[in-house]
Amino acid sequence: MTKHIQITIRGLHVNSGNRFRTFIVAKQLGLSGLVWEDPEKLTIEAEGEEESLHSLVSFFERIHAGIPNITTEIIEKPVMYYEEFLIQ
Numbered sequence: 001m002t003k004h005i006q007i008t009i010r011g012l013h014v015n016s017g018n019r020f021r022t023f024i025v026a027k028q029l030g031l032s033g034l035v036w037e038d039p040e041k042l043t044i045e046a047e048g049e050e051e052s053l054h055s056l057v058s059f060f061e062r063i064h065a066g067i068p069n070i071t072t073e074i075i076e077k078p079v080m081y082y083e084e085f086l087i088q
Helices: 019-027 050-064
Strands: 001-011 031-038 041-049 073-075 086-087
Touching: 001 019, 001 050, 019 031, 019 086, 031 073, 041 050, 050 073
Parallel strands: 031 086
Antiparallel strands: 001 041, 001 073, 031 041
């Protein structure tokens, strides 16, 4: 069953490859949605199977483990039926 989550990560350095890294991982996991970044946060809207969404969240937990001042918020939202994964 397709689900939709929004992941907001605060405390990252802007322009350090976060959007592209997210894009690559999401594509590998077969997810659709989009990712964008502003000076305060990285935001990911991702849709797909629950297991793939969990893998995306786990990826970020692994790469941010032990880094101070990074916070992650995950919200389940209604499915938007994105056709692909895009960088904005």
